Amino acid sequence: MADGSRVVTRDTSERRREITTMIRTRGSVQVASLAEMFNVSMQTIRKDLHYLEEHGVATRAYGGAISSEVVNAHVEPAIETKRVSHTEAKERIGKLAAGMVNPGDSIMLDSGTTTLQIARFLPDHEDLTVVTNDFDVLSVLNQKRKIKIVMLGGELRRRNMAFYGAQTVAALGELLLDKLFLGVDGLDIERGITTHHDAEAQLNRKMVETAREVIAVGDASKFGKVCLHRIIDLGDLDALITDTEAPAYMDEAAERLGVRLFKA
Known part of the structure; x- marks a missing residue:
């Protein structure tokens, strides 16, 4: 049971790292496409995005999430x-x-x-x-x-x-x-x-x-x-x-x- 738990934790951590990279590269991601890409449920992806929002990586948006850096792009440089x-x-x-x-x-x-x-x-x-x-x-x-x-x-x-x-x-x-x-x-x-x-x-x-x-x-x-x-x-x-x-x-x-x- 413990070994299985470590595998699940590792899979989750790796998936979240990959999603983080995608968010920072693309600026935004969608729940449905992520679920298909990682072969997990949309509910699992929503939990991932909620976790990333709590850690300041992204801000939840309808159907997905937007990079926190992108959200702050509303400030126009001089x-x-x-x-x-x-x-x-x-x-x-x-x-x-x-x-x-x-x-x-x-x-x-x-x-x-x-x-x-x-x-x-x-x-x-x-x-x-x-x-x-x-x-x-x-x-x-x-x-x-x-x-x-x-x-x-x-x-x-x-x-x-x-x-x-x-x-x-x-x-x-x-x-x-x-x-x-x-x-x-x-x-x-x-x-x-x-x-x-x-x-x-x-x-x-x-x-x-x-x-x-x-x-x-x-x-x-x-x-x-x-x-x-x-x-x-x-x-x-x-x-x-x-x-x-x-x-x-x-x-x-x-x-x-x-x-x-x-x-x-």
């Missing part, structure tokens, strides 16, 4: 912090994304420090039109003498130096664009692409409507994070550009969802 974080990866992503822009394209650059890098690497073509709501992106584009720039007005949100509001959304209603490069605050397979700011989510959804091709850009630190306001599902993207540190599970997810995945 723009100064964003500018100096993951700079090398953002530069590589920006250069790769800029290479996807063709002569004659009309593109949208969403606000963000990664899209700022795209602006840096864009070729200075006369027949290229760039639309943005980001003050810093505008400053970089203004140094290029040939690109046609369309700045979306509205109310300036100084926390990320971008314009939002009804006026900004309305301005998009008259535009039809070839490509949208969408910045990412949070990216989760099940919960999609999310952001910290409600007005930004509303504007981003309108941006998606105006573009023939939607390309998300974000470094590996954004994976598994879930912010408060949802923009779109991951499957609504045409392409995703990230860096080589992106979790391996994204390859399978992107293929399954029909999203072209690029790693800079």
Whole structure:
């Protein structure tokens, strides 16, 4: 009896360690899929998740659990912090994304420090039109003498130096664009692409409507994070550009969802 008890305890501990790794890697897990994976009952998985919640690993959510680190992702970093974080990866992503822009394209650059890098690497073509709501992106584009720039007005949100509001959304209603490069605050397979700011989510959804091709850009630190306001599902993207540190599970997810995945 004692030997059997030790086996059960070891199996439970090992399973919980594996679930912990999955939560920290993916950002979230689901009860039903875990039960099938480990060949145990859903009640057993619920007990596991309850145990992990008590130990600060996860927070229970409907049908599963979310990483405690992800839950705390609702706190938006200051723009100064964003500018100096993951700079090398953002530069590589920006250069790769800029290479996807063709002569004659009309593109949208969403606000963000990664899209700022795209602006840096864009070729200075006369027949290229760039639309943005980001003050810093505008400053970089203004140094290029040939690109046609369309700045979306509205109310300036100084926390990320971008314009939002009804006026900004309305301005998009008259535009039809070839490509949208969408910045990412949070990216989760099940919960999609999310952001910290409600007005930004509303504007981003309108941006998606105006573009023939939607390309998300974000470094590996954004994976598994879930912010408060949802923009779109991951499957609504045409392409995703990230860096080589992106979790391996994204390859399978992107293929399954029909999203072209690029790693800079």
